[in-house]
Amino acid sequence: MTPAARCAAAIEVLADIIERRRPAADALKDWGLAHRFAGSGDRAGIASLVYDALRRRASAAWIMGAETPRAIVIGSLRLQQGLAAPSIAALFSGEGYAPAALNADERSRIETGTLDGAPPEIAGDAPAFVLPELEAALGDDLIPELRALARRAPLDLRVNTLRGPRETIQAALEGYGAAPTPHAPHGLRVPVGADGRGPALHVEAEFLEGWYEIQDEGSQLAALLARAKPGETIVDLCAGGGGKTLALAAATGNAGRLIATDGDPRRLAPIHERLRRSGAQAEVRTPRGGKQRADVLADLDGMVDRVVVDAPCTGSGTWRRNPDAKWRLRPGSLATRHAEQAAVLDRAAALVRPGGRIVYITCSLFPSENDAAISALLERQGRRFASVPNSDLLNAAPPALSEAVRRTVHGIQMTPLRTGTDGFYVAAVERLA
Structure with missing residues (x-):
């Protein structure tokens, strides 16, 4: 496919996403199945255009x-890729499989349009x-942080120290x-x-032999701040596919008792193969x-040294990677997540022993999912827990x-913008009695 044909396909996929409120990955998959002539490079190129358009929608x-989907794709080429009017006009020529040629108004807007005076x-x-949540979290850095959140995410790996050193x-x-x-x-x-595409590192021999995992640096740091120690009994309460489980196993050198579980058994499906490949030892329940x-x-009630709660959340800190999620978010989603967070924190509180800790992690920027969730836990538990x-x-x-992070009330x-990572929140509470 030509670059112009990819633009036309991106407009088609974006229309499907917007009209049906679908996850981008599902719409892209369906488009690929319906257009089997498109090679892997074409599908990846179309996906990049779609995700860029969603980032700057x-x-x-x-x-x-x-x-319109057409206007959003054109505007994103200007804002996200920095293309000038002649370059965009070459893609939107109306020839062959290219989208219809730019009209006079579109060309004028590409040349003169700015975000001066645009609301936040x-x-x-x-x-x-x-925005009220984000303003509370980010303060005067609101717009710079949101613009950083609209950029493409880097490709980060966590080296599995159970196999060998980073070098x-x-x-x-x-x-x-x-x-x-x-x-x-x-x-x-x-x-x-x-x-915006990275190399296919998941097919390299070192990946298949468990030497590294693909994991955002923020997620790696969250697991590091959990401070898992050899000899401890550790529960990864919302383990999902096991990314942090593997990091916790490596942190203890497989010298702790590590139990991984999740409220949704389907999310645990990938963990078994990942454990085998990495050499990490964990009991999956x-x-x-x-x-x-x-x-x-x-x-395990009352016996666990450290409960890691990688809580269900809106994922607002991952909008660089999942830009479609922010446009599917609705006010009711927050209330649902708050209830889920309270439930997993209360379960964690029953598991941890006196002197043990709950480490609470989200990939959210919203204070109501972060500090507020910890404040609510402390209120529900009375004097049994204290914030670390x-x-x-x-x-x-x-x-x-330590110098780059924002310090909040509890975490x-x-x-x-500050750390170059996805937006991760980490807090810990300790059981007193």
């Missing part, structure tokens, strides 16, 4: 004066109803330009192409459905990270 529509939800490409894998991936991550001690960052559903952790000071939480952090907040 509001600001692109603003400068183009229209909210337009300048920052975020739903207006979440070994960095040398093996030298041809890809792998370099140490700014903060995470076991991370590597691999440059992505001009189209999969809940079963039905009326007779049993609590798979009942035997930020200084204690950051004892395990590299010095540069710390990582952000794309």
Whole structure:
């Protein structure tokens, strides 16, 4: 497919996403199945155009004066890729499989359109109803942070220290330009192409042999701040596919008792193969459905040293990677997540022993999912728990990270602008009695 034909396809996919309120991944998959002539490079190129358009959906529509899929794709080429009017006109020529030629108004807007005077939800490409939450978290950095959140995310790896040191894998991936991550001690960052795509590292021999996992630096740091220690009994309460489970196993050198579970058994499906590949040791407890559903952790109540709660959340901190999620978010979604967070925190509170800790993690920027969730837990539990000071939480952090993070009432907040990571929140509470 030509670059112009890819633009036409991106407009088609974007229309499907907007009209049917579908996840971008589902719409892209269906388009690929219906257009089998498109090769893997074409599908990846179309996906890059679609995700860029979603990242800049509001600001692109603003400068183009229209909210159509065509206008959004054109505007994103201008804002996200920095293409000038002649370059965009060459893609929108109306020839062959290219989209219809630019009209006079479109060309004028590409040449003169700016975000001067745009309201925050337009300048920052975020739903207006979440701005109060974001302003509370980001303060004067609201617009710079939102613009950082609208950029493409980097490609980060976590080196599995159960297999060997970071230097070994960095040398093996030298041809890809792998370099140490700014903060995470076991991370590597691999440059992505001009189209936002990175190399297919999941097919390399070292990946298949468990030497590294693809994991954002912020997620790596959240697992590091959990401060898992050899000899401890640790529960990863919302383990999902196992990314943090593997990091916790490596942190203890497989010298702790690590139990992984999740309220949704389907999310645990990938963890078994990942454990095998990495050499990480963890006991996976999969809940079963039905009326007779049993609590798979009942035997551990009051006995666990460290409960890691990678809580269900809106994922607002991952909008660089999942830009469609912000446009599907609705006010009711927040209430649902708040209830889920309270439930998992209360379950964690029953598991932890006196003197033990709950480490609460989200990939959210919203205070109502972060500090407010910890405040509510402390209120529900009375005097049984106390918040761990930020200084204690950051004892395990590299010095540069301690200086970069935002310190909140109960925890710390990582952000794309300050730390170069996804937006992760980490807090800890300790059981007193």
